[in-house]
Amino acid sequence: MRRVAPKHQRLLLAGAALLAVAGAGLSGAYALQNRASYFYLPAQMMADPPAATRAVRLGGMVERGSLRREADGITIAFTVADDRGGRVPVRYRGIAPDLFVEGSGVVAEGRLGPDGVFLADNLLARHDENYVPRELKDMHVAGAPGGAGVAAAARR
């Protein structure tokens, strides 16, 4: 048998160790999948509703035409949708972030009520990965804020 030079042996060992660490880490991280997810998509929440006592997050797009303000003036109601067909109505009492508009991404923190309405204690705006100057926005992203990127994220 041909003797392997120690240097090459170490190279092989280091390569094998790197591969093993990468494999272990990646499969572990991949297995976390939904447990490490920051929010539920509406379709996931409808398929497997969390208990009303659990604090959860719901993320998706604010459906166009769904946003309305209730009579008390500070409660807003809207529908969070994804393009897997999931739709969950949300009620929130408080001040929404500046970037919160119809057709844009949102993450709502709160609880899913027994009637299927999500009661949010806090709203976070979510934006897409497109950076476009105001003057050019119509050329780049068809439609209004949020656009394709958040929709693509919601697709996952």
Next chain:
Amino acid sequence: MHGFANPRRFLRLARWLVPATLALGLLLTATGLMWGLLRVPPDRLLGDTVRIMFVHVPAAWLGMGGWAGLTLAGVALLVWRHPLAAIAGRAMAVPGLVFTVICLVTGSIWGRPSWGTWWEWDGRLTSMLVLGFLYIAYIALSDAYARTAQLSAVPAIFALVGAINLPIINRSVVWWNSLHQPASITIGKNAIDTAYLWPLLVSALGMALLFGAATLMRMRALLAHIQAEARLRREASGAPAALARVGG
């Protein structure tokens, strides 16, 4: 590569490379940042806060790039027993940590006006914070081992194991639903308008050069420190005449 095994050759190269990278890095960083702060138009959604991108994004790239450098230095140490590799690792860890912290702080400042929160335990934010902790651990570990005169493989192995965090940071916005938006620049795709892309690239190149300059300066300082320690040790154990000279 083993041409640089002798620190003297490395030091000769570093002597002119340090001022060159430092000057060019400062110039490009200043250009990129001034361009980004003063000349670019506001973003359609984020408005003026888009200007944080010119610090935040290069810092994120360099924080991650620094660990990739630590991993390469670790491999060079383990496989080729390259004498400068341990010093390069120790030198790179500090600017790597600094850029990671800059990324976390500017990200937090950016998150408040755009998302409505300073901090959330989302996949991207958390894995980047873990990178910061890994840097701190690496610095503590490699400094502790540097005190023993022998070359140790332990920090190099730690760098290799820690490298697993890099693909996790990169994929965190794909695998898990996250508050952080997906990558704007990927292979074959760019979602950043050229009005922002050019100043971003200039500032990233400038900061990368500053990273390189800081690394080279630290390598020189570490080598000088090792040399001084060795001389002291020699003289302490050597002729009394030498001792008298040090004492006098």
